[in-house]
Amino acid sequence: MDKxxxxxxxxxxxxxLEHECKTIPKKNLHLPGPDFIDRVVTNTDRKPAVQKNLQAIFDHGRLGGTGYLSLLPVDxxxxxxxxxxxxxxxxxxxxxxxxxxxIEGGCNAVASTLGVLGSVSKKYAHKIPFLVKLNHNELLSYPNDYDQILFSSVDQAFNLGAAAVGATIYYGSKESNRQIQEIARAFEYAHELGMVTVLWAYLRNMEFKRDKDYHxxxxxxGQANHLAATIxxxxxxxxxxxxxxxxxAIDFGKTHRKVYEELTSDHPIDLTRYQVANCYMGRVGLINSGGASGDNDMQQVIRTAIINKRAGGMGLITGRKSFQKPMKDGIKILNAIQDVYKSDEITVA
Incomplete structure (x- = not known):
């Protein structure tokens, strides 16, 4: 890793870099690695075709063979x-x-809309794994009601050669029950066809904003992750x-004092490890998002990648920080993220 x-x-x-996690020990986690498919996925009900596509994603790009992921999302x-x-x-x-x-940034896969990936599928679907995002929150309706609706189907993603499908559920929103049922059915069908499933497990409810933004x-x-793993x-x-x-803070739902006294601390690595724990202790891979572009993008992506990796996560999915720059600078951002996961010096806490 470049000093x-x-x-x-x-x-x-x-x-x-020197934090030692004393909340959930790393020995309890199913950590990413070159053998993740053989060690973890083969024990599941996933069909061989799903394992094959997941392995193809793991094997692509600069992180190929490491068990870690660097994805470019442009939806x-x-x-x-x-x-x-x-x-x-x-x-x-x-x-x-x-x-x-x-491709030039060395990503494991590219995630985008049906229209984007469909427009170039014959030229590129065999050169990098495609992940088709099935649903979106369109922003042209006024006032916007922040609902994720289906823009495309699993069949369309399959027919253009996608290795995976993705979707968003706004957990906590009034539309979440419909979204859960809708995407659960879509993911079931995607697995039938042999495609990998990726969920954007986001929270969305204005009541979650109090003294802090609890989104x-x-x-x-963590609970959103657990619900994502469930489908x-x-x-x-x-x-x-x-x-x-x-x-x-919001005074609703059910939790336990040990979540705050023993299973987490104020350290960002420990907080992220609790997210990993809710992904079935790492049996389901956790990738963190990169967020909006700003003045200190290189510093921010390195920080986010280190926290994710040391917590036991599987990688980063970074869009605006890379594509809202000249391509050569976007490539540097993506490569810096990948260098964190390639580094033997940066270990799981």
């Missing part, structure tokens, strides 16, 4: 509007450049936790 990149952590360098043209997403770098209005960035609390996001997501995408105690 200059680690030096970007500044005062947090020792705090993150923001719908989720955040095309103008807001692509105006900083208009070349990405063209779907081919999205796929090129994923990013370890306890609430047989193979990989869970989750925002990295920034706080804890959402259940207690």
């Amino acid at each position: 200059k990149l680690l030096d970007l952590l500044k005062d947090e360098k020792e705090y993150l 923001q043209g719908i989720e955040h509007s095309a103008g807001a997403s692509f105006a900083p770098n208009p070349i990405y209005f063209d779907p081919e450049n999205i796929v090129k960035l994923a 990013k609390s370890a306890d609430l996001t 047989e997501a193979d990989i869970v995408k989750q925002k990295q936790p920034e706080n804890n105690g959402g259940y207690n």
Whole structure:
């Protein structure tokens, strides 16, 4: 790992790299590794075709053979509007450049919409694993009601050669019951066809914002992860936790004092480990999201990757921090993330 990149952590360098997790011990986790399919996935009810596609994703890109994942997601043209997403770098209005960035950036797979991946599938579906996002929150309705609705089908993803499908559920929203049933059926069918399933397990409820934004609390996001694993997501995408105690602050649902006294601490690695624990102790891979682009993107992605890896997570899925820049700079961001997971010096806490 490039020392200059680690030096970007500044005062947090020792705090993150030397932390010892004393909450949930790493020996209890099913950690990522080159043998993850043989060690973990073969014990499940997944068909051989699902295992084959998951192995193809694990084997692709700069992290091929490590058991870790670096994914490029570009569904923001719908989720955040095309103008807001692509105006900083208009070349990405063209779907081919999205796929090129994923390939040149050494990613394991590229995740995007049916339209984006379908428009270039014959040229690229055999060159990098495709992940088709099935549902979206469209932002043109006024007022927007923040609902994830199906834009495409599992059959369409299969027919264009996708290795995987993805979807979002807004847990905590008034629409979540419908979304859970809808996506559970879609994931069941995707597994029947041999495709991998990836869930964006996000929280969405204005009541979750109190003295802090508990959409990013370890306890609430952890439960969202557990629900995602329940509908047989193979990989869970989750925002990295920034706080804890959402259940207690909002005063609803059920929790236990040991969640806060023994299973977590204030350290970000321990908070993220609680997310991993809710992914069946790592039997389902946890990938954290990269978030919006800003002034310190390189520092932020390295920090997020180190926390995820040391917590026992499986990787990062980073979009805006990479595609809202010139392609060469986006590639540097993606490669820096991958260097964290390739480094033997950065170990599970």
